[in-house]
Amino acid sequence: MAEITVSLHDGEELKVPEATPVKDVLGQLMSNKQRKQVVAVSIEGNVVDLQTPLQKDSVITPITKESAEGLEVLRHSTAHVMAKAVRDIFGDDVKVAIGPAIENGFYYDFQRKEPFSPDDFEAIEQRMSEIIQGRAEFVRKLVPFEEARDKFAREDEKYKLEIIEDLRGEQISTYQLDDFTDLCRGPHLPDTTPIQAFKLLRVAGAYWRGDEKKDVLQRIYGTAFYDKKALKKYLNALEEAKKRDHRKLGKELELFTIQDQIGPGLILWQPKGSQLRRLIEDYWKDEHYRHGYELLYTPHIARQDLWKTSGHLDFYGENMYSPMAIDDVQYQLKPMNCPFHIGVYNSRKRSYREFPLRWAELGTVYRYERAGALHGLLRVRGFTQDDAHIFCRPDQLEEEIFNILNLNLHILKTFGFSEYDIYLSTRPEKYVGSDDNWDKATEALKQALEKKGLAYALDPGEGVFYGPKIDIKIKDQLGRSWQCSTIQVDFNLPDRFEVSYIGSNNAEHQPIMIHRALMGSLERFIGVLIEHYAGVFPLWFAPVQARIMNITDEQIDYCEDVFEQMRKAGLRVEKDLRNEKLNYKIREAQVAKVPYMLIIGDAEKNDGTVTVRLRDGKNLPAMPATDFIEKIIEECREGRGI
Incomplete structure (x- = not known):
C-alpha cells in the first residue's frame, strides 16, 4: 500500500x-x-x-474542544442525538427535516401533528441521556444516489427525499447513530461520550426551507457544552437576557408598541419612547454638524424608474414593496436613501474644490421582512437609518474613512459601547468596478483601520457587490454581538447615475462614494440600548430624569413650583401628587427606572429644598431645587462628553 x-x-x-x-x-x-x-x-x-x-x-x-469549531462539532452531534431521541419516542408520528449547529446552540426541524410541549422536552432529554450513556458512534457512509433515495422512500421521509433530489448524480453523505440515519456532510464527534452538558430550550414554528408556501414545521432549539459549568453560565445569561428583553421592557416602560391593526413590524413610539428617540436624534445631529456634515431630508417614495437605474429592482426587488400608481406612473417605497442623495449631488455641476461633501440623513426606509423574522425593534419593516454618504476625491478616501471611524467610535463610546469586533470584507465573486479600484479601496479601508490602531479580522469575499466594507459589531453587557455600524465604498451607483465632478484639469472625473451608518437603524439601536442598560438609561438620555413626590396635600403648591422651575430649566421631570403612601410612589418610580425621586414634605417646603432619592435606594442630602438643577445639567454634560 x-x-x-x-x-x-x-x-x-x-x-x-x-x-x-x-x-x-x-x-x-x-x-x-x-x-x-x-x-x-x-x-x-x-x-x-x-x-x-x-x-x-x-x-x-x-x-x-475549547475552540469555536470544536463547539460547533459538539452541537451538531447533539442535534443528531436529539433527532434520534424524538424518533425513538414519537416514532412514525414524526418526520425529520434538518438540524444544524447555530450560534450558541443547535436546532432540529420536525413535522408532527401535535405541538411539542415543555413536558415533551423532559422525556426527550431523558432519552438523549440514555443514548449518550450508550457511547453510540457517529458512523459516516457515502452511498449512491439511488440507495439513499430508496432508503428514505421506505421510511417515508419526504423532506430527506427532497434534499436527495437536489443531489442527483452525487454520492450521498449520511451519518448513522445506532438505528438512526440522517443526511449530513458532518463533521461529527467520534461517539457520544464528549456530550456532557446539554439543554433543550424552546420550540418555534419554521417554514420548510424558509419558504412561506411550504410546510410549517416545529423547530426545537437546544444548546450544548463540553462541561456543566459552561452550560450553567450560559443558562444564567439566558435568564438575564429574558429580564432585559427590549419587548418586555418596552411595554413596562411605555416606550413603544406594535399593534396588529397597524401592521406587524411597524413601530408606534409612545411619549416616553419618543422622548428617548428625540434625545438620540438631537445628539446625532449635533455631532454630525460638529464633524463637518450637512443634513438632508428626502421623500419616502420615488418613481420606479429610479430603482431600476440604481439596480435595487434587480438586486433587492424581493425586499421591496409592490409599486403604486400615481398619475399613471409607478412609484415605490424606498428601501434605501442613497439614490436620493445622488439626486441632490446631481442637482448641479460639482468642482473638485467642493470635496469632501458629507451628507447625512435620518431617513426612514421600508423593507419587506418575512413575518417569522420580525422581532420587536430589532427586525422591523419600517425603520430609520442614521445614513450618510460622502463624496470625495480618490486622494481623500483614506482620510475620510479615518474620520468616519473617529466619529463612529466616539458616538458608540458615548452610548456606553467600548467593546466591539471589526471585520474588513473583501471582493466577492460577483462584483462591479475594476480590480484596480477594488484594490485601492480595500487598501484605503485597511490603512484607516491600522492608522486608528484598531484590530480587525479579514472576511474574504464578503464585500457587497459594489465595493469593500468595514463592519463593526458592538458588544453589550452580556457579551452579545450586534451588527450596527458599516462603512462601504461604492463603485456602482456613481457609474449608474453618471456622477461626476470637474477636476483641476477641467476634465470630468468620477468621485468616490462612501455609504456609512453608525447606529444602523434607530429602531434596532434603541432595542440594543434597552437590553444593554436593562432600561436603566444614563441620565443624559433617560426619557424622565426626575419624579417629584409629595408626602401630603399640604405640599402640592410647592411641588408645582419646583416642577415649573425644573421644566423651564429643560429637565425632563414628572410629578406624582396622588393621595397615595410615599413608599408606594417610590416603588412605582423605581419600577419605572426613574433616575431621581424628589421627595417633598413639610420640612422641604419650609426650607425651600428637595430631598433626593436615587433609583438604587440611596439618598442625597436635602438641597435647594436650583442646586439639583445644576447637578443634573452637569451630569448630562459629562454623559454626553461635553
Whole structure:
C-alpha cells in the first residue's frame, strides 16, 4: 500500500499508509492528554471527522474542544442525538427535516401533528441521556444516489427525499447513530461520550426551507457544552437576557408598541419612547454638524424608474414593496436613501474644490421582512437609518474613512459601547468596478483601520457587490454581538447615475462614494440600548430624569413650583401628587427606572429644598431645587462628553 506524508500544522511529519484514519495519525503525533482534547481536524480549510481516512499528503490542524469549531462539532452531534431521541419516542408520528449547529446552540426541524410541549422536552432529554450513556458512534457512509433515495422512500421521509433530489448524480453523505440515519456532510464527534452538558430550550414554528408556501414545521432549539459549568453560565445569561428583553421592557416602560391593526413590524413610539428617540436624534445631529456634515431630508417614495437605474429592482426587488400608481406612473417605497442623495449631488455641476461633501440623513426606509423574522425593534419593516454618504476625491478616501471611524467610535463610546469586533470584507465573486479600484479601496479601508490602531479580522469575499466594507459589531453587557455600524465604498451607483465632478484639469472625473451608518437603524439601536442598560438609561438620555413626590396635600403648591422651575430649566421631570403612601410612589418610580425621586414634605417646603432619592435606594442630602438643577445639567454634560 502506498505511503503518504502527514504533518501537524507546527511541522512535525509522519509517514503512514494511505487511508489511515485521522485519529490513528494523531495517536502517533500527539500525547494522549493532547489527543483527548481534539474532536476534529482541519485539512486545507475543511473540518473533517477523526474517522476520516487520509488519501493524500496532508497538513492537519487539530480542532480542540475549547475552540469555536470544536463547539460547533459538539452541537451538531447533539442535534443528531436529539433527532434520534424524538424518533425513538414519537416514532412514525414524526418526520425529520434538518438540524444544524447555530450560534450558541443547535436546532432540529420536525413535522408532527401535535405541538411539542415543555413536558415533551423532559422525556426527550431523558432519552438523549440514555443514548449518550450508550457511547453510540457517529458512523459516516457515502452511498449512491439511488440507495439513499430508496432508503428514505421506505421510511417515508419526504423532506430527506427532497434534499436527495437536489443531489442527483452525487454520492450521498449520511451519518448513522445506532438505528438512526440522517443526511449530513458532518463533521461529527467520534461517539457520544464528549456530550456532557446539554439543554433543550424552546420550540418555534419554521417554514420548510424558509419558504412561506411550504410546510410549517416545529423547530426545537437546544444548546450544548463540553462541561456543566459552561452550560450553567450560559443558562444564567439566558435568564438575564429574558429580564432585559427590549419587548418586555418596552411595554413596562411605555416606550413603544406594535399593534396588529397597524401592521406587524411597524413601530408606534409612545411619549416616553419618543422622548428617548428625540434625545438620540438631537445628539446625532449635533455631532454630525460638529464633524463637518450637512443634513438632508428626502421623500419616502420615488418613481420606479429610479430603482431600476440604481439596480435595487434587480438586486433587492424581493425586499421591496409592490409599486403604486400615481398619475399613471409607478412609484415605490424606498428601501434605501442613497439614490436620493445622488439626486441632490446631481442637482448641479460639482468642482473638485467642493470635496469632501458629507451628507447625512435620518431617513426612514421600508423593507419587506418575512413575518417569522420580525422581532420587536430589532427586525422591523419600517425603520430609520442614521445614513450618510460622502463624496470625495480618490486622494481623500483614506482620510475620510479615518474620520468616519473617529466619529463612529466616539458616538458608540458615548452610548456606553467600548467593546466591539471589526471585520474588513473583501471582493466577492460577483462584483462591479475594476480590480484596480477594488484594490485601492480595500487598501484605503485597511490603512484607516491600522492608522486608528484598531484590530480587525479579514472576511474574504464578503464585500457587497459594489465595493469593500468595514463592519463593526458592538458588544453589550452580556457579551452579545450586534451588527450596527458599516462603512462601504461604492463603485456602482456613481457609474449608474453618471456622477461626476470637474477636476483641476477641467476634465470630468468620477468621485468616490462612501455609504456609512453608525447606529444602523434607530429602531434596532434603541432595542440594543434597552437590553444593554436593562432600561436603566444614563441620565443624559433617560426619557424622565426626575419624579417629584409629595408626602401630603399640604405640599402640592410647592411641588408645582419646583416642577415649573425644573421644566423651564429643560429637565425632563414628572410629578406624582396622588393621595397615595410615599413608599408606594417610590416603588412605582423605581419600577419605572426613574433616575431621581424628589421627595417633598413639610420640612422641604419650609426650607425651600428637595430631598433626593436615587433609583438604587440611596439618598442625597436635602438641597435647594436650583442646586439639583445644576447637578443634573452637569451630569448630562459629562454623559454626553461635553
